[in-house]
Amino acid sequence: MEFDNLDTLRVLLATAETGSLTGAGKRCRLSTAAVSAAIKRLETSLGVRLFERTTRAVRPTAEGAVMVDHARRALELVAEGQAKVRAGTFGLTGSIRITATAMLAREMLAYWLAEFAGTHPGIEIDLQISDARVDLVREGIDIALRNGPLMDSTHSARLLAPARRVACASPEYLARRGTPLEPCELAQHDCLVCHVRERRQDQWQFELKGEASAPFQVRVAGPLACNDASIALQWALEGRGIVYQSEIDLMASLAGGKLVRLFAGHLGEPAPLYAVVPSRQYVPARVNEVIERLSALLTERLAALHPIAR
Structure with missing residues (x-):
């Protein structure tokens, strides 16, 4: 297979990203007919269908997705080389x-x-x-x-x-409600529950640190739940309950002492x-x-x- 020039790759990429021949034409400053002809020539050359066409949209087939990915990388590589040459720097x-x-x-x-x-x-x-x-x-x-x-x-x-989820709470909450020493004590506390991809995360996983023990889950509950982890963190910082999130997302709050990590003898779910x-x-x-x-x-x-x- 041979490409006439880089414009063929640009047409292929624009069609995939805009989801329409008309949109690709506007981006590439070509007529819709010219875009359609370019795609057909490419499909004929490859011997495969690159796009599924419907009245509403144009979507890449499995083979088309592969070609689109390679086209994007090829164009990026060319653009990167051109930018370096023009800037006189590497x-x-x-x-x-x-x-x-x-x-x-x-x-x-x-x-x-x-x-x-x-x-x-x-x-x-x-x-x-x-x-x-x-x-x-x-x-x-x-x-x-x-x-x-x-x-x-x-x-x-x-x-x-290789982070993990951690259970933590603000010093104010722990001063008011007491500090749970074991995960099973979470049942007596206000826990901030999150919904992730429409799934309610009300079972928090733990395992003993340093021991070959099986992970176990603790069901939690509380008066506040949401589908935005940043809101749950805000509530935790305000002293409204215990939060269970990736330690990466909580690094700043933990390092600054705004949140206190719980259950030193346990590890949370891998995240x-x-x-x-x-x-x-x-x-x-x-x-x-x-x-x-x-x-x-x-x-x-x-x-x-x-x-x-x-």
């Missing part, structure tokens, strides 16, 4: 689109990414806040920061931090943080730099919370 250049949860964005990423962009004038940061798992290829995401194991095997993930990228083969240097720096930052901050290795 510093980091280009845009980085990152998706993360609202909690992680507010508690750490917003400030850190702004500092990173300030250190690298050729970099543009586009932070997309979403608690849902977005389609990396369709949304043009370079890095998705996700908790838990990688679900899509076509993507690549790097472990940034590892991963950096997921859409391609297993080509990752731009600027994306790698963000991942490396973020991994180092998390390692440093978590080590400060755990002076003795777990």
Whole structure:
């Protein structure tokens, strides 16, 4: 298969990202007919259908998604080389689109990414806040920061931090209600329950630290529940109850003494943080730099919370 020029790749990418031939035409300054013809030539050359066409939208097929991913990386590589040549420098250049949860964005990423962009004038940061798992290829995401194991095997993930969930409360709450010494005592306390992807998280998992014991769950309840982790954190800081969240999201509050970690003899549910990228083969240097720096930052901050290795 041969491409006439890079415009073929741009048409392919624009069609996938806009979800319509008309939208792709507007972006590429081509007629709808010209876009349709370019896609048909590409499909004929490959011998596969790249898009499913309906009256409402145009969506990539499985084969199309692969081609779109490679087209995006190829265009990024060319753009990166052009930017370096024009700038007369080999510093980091280009845009980085990152998706993360609202909690992680507010508690750490917003400030850190702004500092990173300030250190690298050729970099543009586009932070997309979403608690849902977005389609990396369709949304043009370079890095998705996700908790838990990688679900899509076509993507690549790097472990940034092997974190866990922790139960904690404000000093004011503990002074008023007393400090629970064992997870089973949570039944006598106001617990701040979160809804994650429409699932009520009212069973908190623990296991004994340093022992080969099976994890166990404790059912909790309280007068306050929500589907936004940042609101639960706000309530905890106001002394309204006990919160159970990833220690990454709670690092600043724990380090500043605004929250107190409970149950020193127990570990909470694993909540590892991963950096997921859409391609297993080509990752731009600027994306790698963000991942490396973020991994180092998390390692440093978590080590400060755990002076003795777990």
